Amino acid sequence: MKIKQQIAISDTGFLFNPSTGESFTVNPVGAEILAMLRDGKPEDQILETVTETYAVEKKTAEKDLHEFAGMLKMFQIIDKE
């Protein structure tokens, strides 16, 4: 998963896509995941960080991350692989 270069992400979890004019807000966990994606961290490392930080089972976190990635793709935040 790679966030499109032009997407502006603030620490507060506010996203702006300058080519479509769309803006989104994500919750603190979403913001953390986006920050990790921006840093180029691979999916398994993101999953590890999330399960270590929050009381969540790996399976649930994996499912949630997959869903989140689907939304990011739908809203053209990440590049299509």
Add this chain to the structure above:
Amino acid sequence: MSRSRYTIAVTGLNAIDSPGPGVAVIRGLREAKAFDVRIVGLAYESLEPGVYMPGIADRTYLIPYPSAGIEALMERLEAINREEKLDVIIPNFDAELYSFMKLEQNLAGMGIHMFLPTFSQFEERHKVNLPEFGKKYGIDVPAGVAITDPAELFKHQKELDFPMMIKGKWYDAYIAYNMEQARNYYNKITAKWGLPVILQQFVHGTEYNVTGLGDGDGNTIAAVAMRKQYITDKGKAWAGISIDDRQLLDLTRHFVSSTRWRGGFELEMMKSNDGRYFLMEINPRIPAWVYLAVGVGQNIPEALTLLAMGEKPAPFGQYDVGKLFIRYSWDLIVDRNDFENFSVTGSL
């Protein structure tokens, strides 16, 4: 070196829920870096808010509606010019443009400059001619047809399918989901705007707009793209955000260079769900949201004035992306005497 001072007349002072561009144009002119201005407002109605807004027009005059004919308009402009010695007029309504284009030479003879599209540009971009326009310049446009008889709704139902856009020649557009609605909107539009009525294929997608300025030689002097963020029930943008979409801006430059567009314009585009841009309408004038362009670094009213005065302004490069405009309503308290003066004497 002292700066030039131009007296510029501007129409479209109806800053209402479906606003005219005049107030935004004037704000741009007042922020011009290349010259100082005296602003003369030209209004059709005595309750146009721009007449009374502080800091907008230095003086405003009533002018006759286009339906009164170009002789009446010319006579009025001559009288105003005797008082004001106008340098430039910026007309801002589609419905009045034809009259001003007709008077362009006469006004030039009086030393009044304008920078308007040519007659052929004005005509070929017309909603009625949009399908031919798209074919000629290689721009995707929705399928459409102009009709003058409601029976033709049945004839074109199959090719255009529902939902279908029903549009007036000058203004108004409705989405019809069935034949009953289509007939209803047809009647509504003909009662207000006359014939023909335009039927247009409905394109599912997101609406984007571009405002810009062509120098008449094929060069794009300005182009700013915007996505509507908040829309009134009349479909007008109440808030919008500047965006950077290369495909959209390339298409705009293609429009300007291939038509050698002269003057300000607005392109209404629809980006379909599969990422294709369809040109829905070309407005041959500056749009009401032009102050966003000024705010992001492209002062279109200023550049248009320079072109009208025979100068060659350099094309704008970049603009700030991610800046919003948000319109607001504001109640002015106006002395009855001002309203009375304007209504009775025709100037304020």
